[in-house]
Amino acid sequence: MAVDAARPRPRVVIVGAGFGGINAARGLAGCGVDILLIDRTNHHVFQPLLYQVATAALAPSDIASPVRAMLRRDRATSVIMGEVTGVDTNRRVVTVEDTGEFTYDYLILATGAAYNWFGHEEWSAHATVLKTLSNAETIRQRLLCAFERAESSSDPHEIERLLTFVVVGGGPTGVELAGSIAELARFTLARDFRHIRPQSARVILCEAGSRLLAEFPATLSDYAATALQSLGVEVRLRASVEQIDAAGVQAGGNRIESENAFWCAGTQARPVAAWLGVDAARNGGVKVRPDCSVPGHDEIFVIGDVASLGYRDGRPLPGLAAVAAQQGKYVAKVIAARVNGRRAPRPFHYRNLGTLAMIGRSRAVADLGHIRLRGFPAWLFWSLVHLFLLAGFRNRIVVYVDWSWAWFTYGRGARLIIGEAMLERQKTKLPV
Amino acid sequence: MAVDAARPRPRVVIVGAGFGGINAARGLAGCGVDILLIDRTNHHVFQPLLYQVATAALAPSDIASPVRAMLRRDRATSVIMGEVTGVDTNRRVVTVEDTGEFTYDYLILATGAAYNWFGHEEWSAHATVLKTLSNAETIRQRLLCAFERAESSSDPHEIERLLTFVVVGGGPTGVELAGSIAELARFTLARDFRHIRPQSARVILCEAGSRLLAEFPATLSDYAATALQSLGVEVRLRASVEQIDAAGVQAGGNRIESENAFWCAGTQARPVAAWLGVDAARNGGVKVRPDCSVPGHDEIFVIGDVASLGYRDGRPLPGLAAVAAQQGKYVAKVIAARVNGRRAPRPFHYRNLGTLAMIGRSRAVADLGHIRLRGFPAWLFWSLVHLFLLAGFRNRIVVYVDWSWAWFTYGRGARLIIGEAMLERQKTKLPV
Numbered sequence: 001m002a003v004d005a006a007r008p009r010p011r012v013v014i015v016g017a018g019f020g021g022i023n024a025a026r027g028l029a030g031c032g033v034d035i036l037l038i039d040r041t042n043h044h045v046f047q048p049l050l051y052q053v054a055t056a057a058l059a060p061s062d063i064a065s066p067v068r069a070m071l072r073r074d075r076a077t078s079v080i081m082g083e084v085t086g087v088d089t090n091r092r093v094v095t096v097e098d099t100g101e102f103t104y105d106y107l108i109l110a111t112g113a114a115y116n117w118f119g120h121e122e123w124s125a126h127a128t129v130l131k132t133l134s135n136a137e138t139i140r141q142r143l144l145c146a147f148e149r150a151e152s153s154s155d156p157h158e159i160e161r162l163l164t165f166v167v168v169g170g171g172p173t174g175v176e177l178a179g180s181i182a183e184l185a186r187f188t189l190a191r192d193f194r195h196i197r198p199q200s201a202r203v204i205l206c207e208a209g210s211r212l213l214a215e216f217p218a219t220l221s222d223y224a225a226t227a228l229q230s231l232g233v234e235v236r237l238r239a240s241v242e243q244i245d246a247a248g249v250q251a252g253g254n255r256i257e258s259e260n261a262f263w264c265a266g267t268q269a270r271p272v273a274a275w276l277g278v279d280a281a282r283n284g285g286v287k288v289r290p291d292c293s294v295p296g297h298d299e300i301f302v303i304g305d306v307a308s309l310g311y312r313d314g315r316p317l318p319g320l321a322a323v324a325a326q327q328g329k330y331v332a333k334v335i336a337a338r339v340n341g342r343r344a345p346r347p348f349h350y351r352n353l354g355t356l357a358m359i360g361r362s363r364a365v366a367d368l369g370h371i372r373l374r375g376f377p378a379w380l381f382w383s384l385v386h387l388f389l390l391a392g393f394r395n396r397i398v399v400y401v402d403w404s405w406a407w408f409t410y411g412r413g414a415r416l417i418i419g420e421a422m423l424e425r426q427k428t429k430l431p432v
Numbered sequence: 433m434a435v436d437a438a439r440p441r442p443r444v445v446i447v448g449a450g451f452g453g454i455n456a457a458r459g460l461a462g463c464g465v466d467i468l469l470i471d472r473t474n475h476h477v478f479q480p481l482l483y484q485v486a487t488a489a490l491a492p493s494d495i496a497s498p499v500r501a502m503l504r505r506d507r508a509t510s511v512i513m514g515e516v517t518g519v520d521t522n523r524r525v526v527t528v529e530d531t532g533e534f535t536y537d538y539l540i541l542a543t544g545a546a547y548n549w550f551g552h553e554e555w556s557a558h559a560t561v562l563k564t565l566s567n568a569e570t571i572r573q574r575l576l577c578a579f580e581r582a583e584s585s586s587d588p589h590e591i592e593r594l595l596t597f598v599v600v601g602g603g604p605t606g607v608e609l610a611g612s613i614a615e616l617a618r619f620t621l622a623r624d625f626r627h628i629r630p631q632s633a634r635v636i637l638c639e640a641g642s643r644l645l646a647e648f649p650a651t652l653s654d655y656a657a658t659a660l661q662s663l664g665v666e667v668r669l670r671a672s673v674e675q676i677d678a679a680g681v682q683a684g685g686n687r688i689e690s691e692n693a694f695w696c697a698g699t700q701a702r703p704v705a706a707w708l709g710v711d712a713a714r715n716g717g718v719k720v721r722p723d724c725s726v727p728g729h730d731e732i733f734v735i736g737d738v739a740s741l742g743y744r745d746g747r748p749l750p751g752l753a754a755v756a757a758q759q760g761k762y763v764a765k766v767i768a769a770r771v772n773g774r775r776a777p778r779p780f781h782y783r784n785l786g787t788l789a790m791i792g793r794s795r796a797v798a799d800l801g802h803i804r805l806r807g808f809p810a811w812l813f814w815s816l817v818h819l820f821l822l823a824g825f826r827n828r829i830v831v832y833v834d835w836s837w838a839w840f841t842y843g844r845g846a847r848l849i850i851g852e853a854m855l856e857r858q859k860t861k862l863p864v
Contacts, residue, residue: 042580042849059491061846068624069843078626081580081849099584133850148474148513152531192500194510394837394845398830405826411501413826414493417474417513418565 009034009076010339013094013104015084017044017067020110020304020324027332029074033339036102038080038094041132042066046390048321049399050130051173054139055180056188056415057406062399064133065391084111087275089297106299106335109272109286110328113305113319116268116283123244127261130173137418139262143181144417146260147189150196161257163201166249168241169264170207171214172357175224177264178205179360182231187361187410203233204258206251208240208265213357213365215318220365223374227359241265267319269306276300281308281316290347292331301334303327309348317350326350356382361407441466441508442771445526445536447516449476449499452542452736452756459764461506465771468534470512470526473564474498478822480753481831482562483605486571487612488620488847489838494831496565497823516543519707521729538731538767541707541718542760545699545737545751548715555676559693562605569850571694575613576849578692579621582628593689595633598681600673601696602639603646604789607656609696610637611792614663619793619842635665636690638683640672640697645789645797647750652797655806659791673697699751701738708732713740713748722779724763733766735759741780749782753821758782788814793839 010033014021017039025037043064052058071077082096087109093101115129128139143165150162163185167178182203189198205212205228211221212228212235225235239252248257266283273280276294281287285308286294292307294300304324308316317323330348337344354368356378364378373381383403390396405411442465446453449471457469475496484490503509514528519541525533547561560571575597582594595617599610614635621630637644637660643653644660644667657667671684680689698715705712708726713719717740718726724739726732736756740748749755762780769776786800788810796810805813815835822828837843 042576042847059493060850061491061848064848065845066624066847068621069847072623075626079624080584082584096584133848137850144474152512152514152528189500191504192498192511194507392845394833394843397833397837398845401826401829401833405829411826413497413824413830415474415498415501416493416496416565418492418569 010105011036011103012106012108012335013038013102014108014110015039015094016110016112016304017041017079018047018110018112018304018324019321020112020328021108022067022070023325023328024108024110024303024332025071025074025077025328027329028335029071029077031332031336031339033076033106033335035071035074035077036080036104037067037071037077038082038084038096038102039067040081040083042068042081043133044070044391045133046386046395047131048386049390050133050136051177051180053133053136053414054130054177055143055184056140056412057180058399058402059414060133060137062395062402063390065395070391087300089276089300092299104299107301108328108331108335109275109300109302109306110304110324111270111272111306112324113267113269113283115263116266117263118266120244123241123263126244126246127168127249127263129263130177139177140414141417142260143184144415147185147193147196147198147201148417151193157257159196161247161259163196163198164256164258164260165201165203166251166256166258166261167203167205167264168244168249168251168261169266170205170209170212170235170237171264172355174205174207174264175212175228176358177262178203178233179228179231179358179363182228182233183360183410184412186232188412188415199232204236204256205233206236206239206241206249208238210237212237215355216357216365216367217372220367220372220374224357224359224365227363231360267305269308272302272306283308283316285316291334291344292327292348293334301331303331318355320355322353323350356385358382442537443468443535444538444540444767445470445534446540446542447471447526448542448544448736449473449511450479450542450544450736450756451753452544452760453540454499454502455757455760456540456542456735456764457503457506457509457760459761460767461503461509463764463768463771465508465538465767467506467509468512468536469499469503469509470514470516470528470534471499472513472515474500474513475565476502476823477565478818478827479563480818481822482565482568483609483612485565485568485846486562486609487575487616488572488844489612490831490834491846492565492569494827494834495822497827502823519732521708521732524731536731539733540760540763540767541704541732541734541738542736542756543702543704543738544756545701545715547695548698548700549695550698552676555673555693555695558676558678559600559681559695561695562609571609572846573849574692575616576847579617579625579628579630579633580849583625589689591628593679593691595628595630596688596690596692597633597635598683598688598690598693599635599637599696600676600681600683600693601698602637602641602644602667602669603696604787606637606639606696607644607660608790609694610635610665611660611663611790611795614660614665615792615842616844618664620844620847631664636668636688637665638668638671638673638681640670642669644669647787648789648797648799649804652799652804652806656789656791656797659795663792699737701740704734704738715740715748717748723766723776724759724780725766733763735763750787752787754785755782788817790814 014037046063185201243250269284286302305319364382366373366378478495481495617633675682701716718734737751796814798805798810
């Protein structure tokens with residue numbers, strides 16, 4: 001269709017380059033709008049595989065792609081790396097720290113969720129979360145340094161404390177991380193040390209609820225617990241965390257001496273509700289209308305983990321990559337329809353393509369609605385789906401090579417301790 | 433041969449897991465000695481490809497291997513990650529910071545070289561060196577952040593300063609880094625930005641001497657200069673650096689406004705001479721006897737960049753990976769012969785297998801003694817040799833995939849800005 005040259009093209013500002021933001025930007029390309037995508041990093045991360053970076057199975061660049069490269073084809077799309085600090089809905093302006101203000105005609109907020117400390121932010125000094133590549137590298141350094149320090153130590157109590165790893169949260173991320181740490185210790189590192197026995201490391205998974213993977217059918221939860229136990233993971237159910245400090249974790253009334261706690265518990269939406277001056281749902285998300293727009297602001301859309309949208313029996317949609325990606329594509333259609341004077345699409349409907357969780361080598365669970373898989377078939381399905389969904393041909397090949405190599409040798413190539421900061425930290429923690 | 437069970441096995445301590453230390457440890461495996469290898473990191477780095485990590489062409493884990501995994505087969509070899517702070521030659525003890533003391537019967541010092549600031553250590557606050565994976569990640573972050581900041585800036589002077597990159601030192605590392613930065617800007621990033629033109633970035637290579645690659649024949653030096661210029665690199669010869677600060681570099685009497693300086697100038701051996709209380713050569717290295725042992729200390733060997741050993745016309749051996757690797761294998765034979773009462777091998781002789789330097793896509797120089805290659809044949813030779821020398825089957829495959837992919841697409845997969853610290857730095861530097 002012809003574009004009225006006298007009328008400037010509408011500008012769509014997208015905040016966040018996760019699954020929601022990237023899909024929205026791609027969906028809007030060529031629709032007669034200018035697109036500005038803002039993210040605090042320069043890369044899109046394939047979050048479902050973050051735990052493999054954290055446990056040295058994959059390199060950070062294997063699961064991440066530069067945002068600019070992903071969006072380079074559409075000349076009307078620009079990208080800014082920066083931290084959004086607020087939105088002025090009256091002036092229709094987004095503020096980026098140290099950079100300036102950007103006006104919008106349409107705004108898509110896809111900032112994603114942060115972990116929820118349930119009022120105990122002080123625990124974040126001792127327990128690492130797993131949301132970003134930087135988090136994953138920190139966990140990798142902590143894991144590998146713990147084994148190195150244990151090898152150098154002559155104090156049996158210190159060695160035990162160093163080789164005790166506590167994962168908090170029995171959702172998919174916690175289950176995957178706990179299983180992968182256990183495999184790292186039992187298989188990959190087993191032959192590398194002379195003074196300690198890496199396979200004696202304890203991995204403890206604490207879940208506040210009565211079963212793991214609460215979103216899955218109970219039979220798969222039970223299978224996951226059994227599979228983790230066979231890897232040597234201690235699964236503790238109904239074990240709410242009461243305290244985390246530098247020397248350990250208190251959960252379900254029991255104290256665990258450990259220097260390595262990892263936090264994969266509930267999530268909380270980033271402060272989008274506060275930016276917009278609207279009420280937040282229980283998890284901090286913004287309650288949106290069926291077309292993902294914000295009540296009172298037809299031009300603002302909130303998608304992904306930061307949106308709260310009813311689903312079937314009123315439960316909000318889960319915080320899954322698939323939900324964010326589908327919503328990103330959907331709001332692109334809504335905006336394109338409005339800009340081009342077409343009829344608005346029907347309300348957003350989430351097509352549930354299934355939920356997957358990996359437990360370890362050849363073990364996974366998959367809930368595909370009518371079909372439920374576990375064990376090797378689920379693991380094979382998981383591997384193929386993740387390879388297929390990874391962004392970029394190069395990443396698919398490299399991840400395939402790494403997985404094949406690891407499957408046959410138990411080797412993990414990315415076992416590097418690089419950060420100077422971590423070595424400093426290590427030094428200060430060692431007894432003098 | 434039978435080992436006398438009553439006599440304890442001699443212990444060989446090796447400091448440094450570079451090409452010298454790794455080859456010494458491998459050569460000593462199964463020779464009836466206990467081996468302890470100490471390194472400040474947990475990985476061996478294939479240093480000739482560090483510049484490709486610095487320019488986002490390869491991931492850190494592609495060119496590094498965990499030391500423990502490399503040495504796991506020999507049960508008499510242990511590894512400690514730690515910083516050696518001194519040697520007591522009377523008590524035959526090596527001190528490791530925060531860990532303790534380790535006695536030795538034989539000691540191999542292979543700590544490698546650091547960069548030489550020629551008395552201007554204060555420049556190290558502004559110019560990044562390229563010796564470790566951590567250095568390479570810092571350079572990658574600085575390069576990528578410079579383009580991101582320029583894209584967000586509206587000040588033409590600031591943009592120019594941000595997109596000016598100064599490489600100091602026209603040896604192989606400087607030549608390779610300068611060529612690779614130019615290719616990153618001209619090809620990889622060219623289509624990714626909307627406000628700046630990455631291909632307008634200036635890359636300036638400053639060399640104090642009268643030609644690049646002083647170790648190579650003059651015809652290859654000239655070819656390298658011409659090839660770099662055709663990539664857009666400004667080659668400045670006889671341009672000694674006089675000043676480096678946060679806003680620029682003064683070299684050969686000219687001031688260059690730049691926020692990104694990289695230091696690849698002369699090297700200096702680490703303080704091994706001071707540990708041993710012996711005189712150092714001009715570059716800080718320890719003068720060793722023809723069997724690489726230290727005068728007055730038959731049981732101590734110094735190899736690689738930290739050794740100073742005459743060669744042909746009295747010039748010391750170059751600081752090459754090949755020299756260190758051959759010396760590592762050699763001293764392993766010397767020690768094995770002594771321990772097992774065999775005749776000592778002949779004095780060390782360096783087998784010069786040639787010198788290579790890469791300039792850019794399809795361009796390199798190779799000095800193989802009688803044969804001198806340049807252009808595509810040299811580049812092909814360079815690629816095959818480096819693939820062959822890389823440690824580990826997995827790394828070879830992944831690097832091969834990355835190089836092939838980059839050759840056809842100009843893409844570079846590892847373009848990630850990850851460190852939080854670098855973003856902080858970026859913020860503080862931006863005008864408020």
